[in-house]
Amino acid sequence: MTSSQRDSLADASLSIDPICRVEFGPGRIDRLPDLIATTGHQRAFVVTDRGLRAAGVAERVLKILDSAGVEHAVYDEVAPNPSTGNVDAGAARARAFGPAAVVALGGGSVLDAAKGISLLVGNRDAVAADADDLWEASDGLPLVAVPTTSGTGAETNGFGVIEDTAACRKVYIGHPSVKPRVALLDPELTLGLPAPATAATGLDALVHGIESLASRGANPFSVAYATQAVDMVSRALPAAYRDGSDLDARAELMMGAHLAGQALTLSGLGLVHGIGHALTAHTGTPHGVALAAVLEEVMEFSAPAARDAYEGVARAMRLPAPADGDWARAAVAAVREISAAVEIKRPLRELGADRALLPAIARGAAADAVTKNAPRQPSEAEVLEILTRTY
Numbered sequence: 239m240t241s242s243q244r245d246s247l248a249d250a251s252l253s254i255d256p257i258c259r260v261e262f263g264p265g266r267i268d269r270l271p272d273l274i275a276t277t278g279h280q281r282a283f284v285v286t287d288r289g290l291r292a293a294g295v296a297e298r299v300l301k302i303l304d305s306a307g308v309e310h311a312v313y314d315e316v317a318p319n320p321s322t323g324n325v326d327a328g329a330a331r332a333r334a335f336g337p338a339a340v341v342a343l344g345g346g347s348v349l350d351a352a353k354g355i356s357l358l359v360g361n362r363d364a365v366a367a368d369a370d371d372l373w374e375a376s377d378g379l380p381l382v383a384v385p386t387t388s389g390t391g392a393e394t395n396g397f398g399v400i401e402d403t404a405a406c407r408k409v410y411i412g413h414p415s416v417k418p419r420v421a422l423l424d425p426e427l428t429l430g431l432p433a434p435a436t437a438a439t440g441l442d443a444l445v446h447g448i449e450s451l452a453s454r455g456a457n458p459f460s461v462a463y464a465t466q467a468v469d470m471v472s473r474a475l476p477a478a479y480r481d482g483s484d485l486d487a488r489a490e491l492m493m494g495a496h497l498a499g500q501a502l503t504l505s506g507l508g509l510v511h512g513i514g515h516a517l518t519a520h521t522g523t524p525h526g527v528a529l530a531a532v533l534e535e536v537m538e539f540s541a542p543a544a545r546d547a548y549e550g551v552a553r554a555m556r557l558p559a560p561a562d563g564d565w566a567r568a569a570v571a572a573v574r575e576i577s578a579a580v581e582i583k584r585p586l587r588e589l590g591a592d593r594a595l596l597p598a599i600a601r602g603a604a605a606d607a608v609t610k611n612a613p614r615q616p617s618e619a620e621v622l623e624i625l626t627r628t629y
């Protein structure tokens with residue numbers, strides 16, 4: 239915890255919703271039938287995607303359900319950055335299947351879509367485009383989240399980010415009832431995740447830890463989670479990238495990403511995510527790649543207002559004390575090394591961001607809700623300057 243956060247505790251008022259049940263460990267997926275039963279349902283509606291089918295992960299999990307005699311149906315058509323159409327189609331199948339627990343087996347895309355599907359089943363006449371009105375609606379079906387990437391931390395919260403293709407905007411679909419009842423974290427399921435996806439999702443987790451530590455919304459709970467997350471992710475990400483079959487690295491990365499998710503859910507994020515969202519909206523760049531493009535530059539911009547937090551980042555990474563006492567610079571240098579080790583940083587011009595797009599990206603980033611938690615509030619012109627520097 240930084241000194242400024244310690245000082246502000248005198249008038250702090252905190253309300254922490256206890257985390258969901260977490261089951262962690264290699265091979266833990268075998269417990270899925272028992273965990274489904276804890277939701278009060280004996281049947282399961284499984285939401286997943288084609289990539290998980292191709293990787294054999296879905297088959298492994300469905301076999302476990304078969305062996306335990308758990309009646310189930312599968313919706314496997316979730317697309318990366320899922321759309322309202324995906325959620326509506328999945329909900330139609332789930333309504334036809336009837337009462338069940340929803341098992342979300344996949345990365346953030348599947349987890350987000352599954353939350354929408356669960357909620358629509360609880361609200362028979364609703365469609366995904368009604369997202370803004372569903373926050374006060376009836377409960378959805380209970381959800382068991384089984385993440386297969388170590389990145390988004392989407393298993394820690396009750397909302398999903400969905401593309402409303404008709405209105406051409408991102409909508410947040412969510413409700414307290416679709417926060418997963420159980421997060422089943424089995425690192426064995428991530429062993430086959432290809433190296434570029436390991437890099438992009440793992441970098442997302444690292445940024446969650448760093449931005450959470452520097453966030454205006456940081457509090458002692460989020461700082462505890464984020465510090466441990468940065469420690470684990472910074473060590474495990476390069477190792478998991480080098481050798482995807484390294485179960486130790488996969489396990490550490492998965493736990494670190496989950497803790498980073500707990501942290502960001504409590505604190506909020508910052509400008510790296512503000513720019514990342516705008517960049518992805520304009521170019522389709524995968525989330526983690528978009529974050530990596532501007533991470534060090536945003537840290538340098540933010541450093542004057544985040545010295546304590548970046549010292550926390552550097553210490554969590556177990557860096558030696560810098561000779562010049564500049565912990566923030568040491569943290570940025572260490573982040574640059576990790577980014578290079580996982581070969582993820584690209585100039586914006588290689589990500590499909592035409593120079594003429596930069597002002598619109600800057601506008602989107604400055605206006606994004608996540609940017610409100612940035613330690614140093616940027617003007618649009620300052621964001622444009624950062625984008626130009628990384629072009």
Ligand SMILES: NC(=O)c1ccc[n+]([C@@H]2O[C@H](COP(=O)([O-])OP(=O)(O)OC[C@H]3O[C@@H](n4cnc5c(N)ncnc54)[C@H](O)[C@@H]3O)[C@@H](O)[C@H]2O)c1
Nearest residue numbers: 289290293318319345346347386387390392399427430431
């Ligand atoms: N709700 C939240 O809190 C939250 C937070 C951040 C991001 N998100 C959302 O998460 C999505 C991104 O999620 P993501 O980064 O996890 O990627 P993803 O879910 O889109 O998955 C990327 C690809 O990896 C494949 N894959 C996943 N696990 C695999 C495995 N174990 N083996 C082989 N292939 C595998 C998938 O099939 C897919 O093709 C975005 O839609 C973003 O908006 C949500």
Ligand SMILES: [Fe+2]
Nearest residue numbers: 390442446525
């Ligand atoms: Fe993220």
